[in-house]
Amino acid sequence: MDNLLEIKGLRVAFHTDDGTVHALNDVDLELGDGETLGLVGETGAGKTTLARSIMRLIPSPPGVIEAGEIFFEGRDLVGADISEMLGIRGNRISMIFQDPMSALNPVITIGDQIAEVIGVHQKVSHKEAWERALLMLGTVGISADRAGDYPHQFSGGMKQRVVIAIALACNPTLLIADEPTTALDVTIQAQVLEMMADLKKKLGTATILITHDLGIVAQMCENVAILYAGEIVEAGTVHDIFKRTLHPYTEGLLAAIPKINENVTRLRPIDGLMPDPMALPEGCAFRERCTYATDLCRTARPALSVTEGRHKVRCFHPILKGGASYGQ
């Protein structure tokens, strides 16, 4: 298998007392070695569920992987047992969760927190783990002198660097970062993103970057997957998504970005709401909000089809108008 990660037909549901939440429906995704993929979608689209499925960290119950395959480095993760996953998590695949600041233990020094992760996952001596922790701090731009400091002695941006150091401490081949900079103010956000881009060049770690922000995608990613109501509706290179937009939802996301060269008096939101994942409608999930919807869209569900190269779209009436004038 050529891809580092290959997901096929993934279906994940949460069986709650109120009903079944269809969080992911037939998700196909691929990621090459060293590639950065932006996973974009509005709240509740299923981004975190997809990330947790790869880590096999879906809370169960109520969550269940109902169908599909996740292959990582040729290994079947859906069929993997707990001990196999313990060997993969942290070592091969690492995740930065939402609200990363709460990931740090307030009563342990940051050097010890990094060293502990290295010691647990790679079974090295305390001395070696500590030395590698100091090197890792340097890699994220923090002086080794600060290894004995506690999290409260660091600013938000510095804490986020520590969280990234922990995630990368064991040299994973895949990093999943779930909105890693949303809690930071914009200037610090830019510094942390710049550092992540540098680290990517240096370490070559493939990354899935979950974000609502298409500006971050344009800056950081080579490829993009747009998730809507638990389905990938469009995927492709950044150029495909921004310049050769095919799906009306992607068009709406791009139109909602304020543009510097336009005299914008109000942002253009996408009208309506995402359908309730407990009661997904027949047909296309986006049809109620889509200006191009026809009768066919009400009765049949479009398949995800490849148009050119890696550019895929799930739509009966894809658009092609030159895309939006944003980013690259």
Ligand SMILES: Nc1ncnc2c1ncn2[C@@H]1O[C@H](COP(=O)(O)OP(=O)(O)OP(=O)(O)O)[C@@H](O)[C@H]1O
């Ligand atoms: N433990 C759970 N129990 C029940 N439903 C859940 C659970 N976790 C997620 N869901 C539901 O699954 C759907 C997808 O949620 P998910 O958190 O993956 O979305 P998201 O795109 O990451 O959203 P956000 O951007 O707000 O983080 C939502 O309808 C959510 O309410």
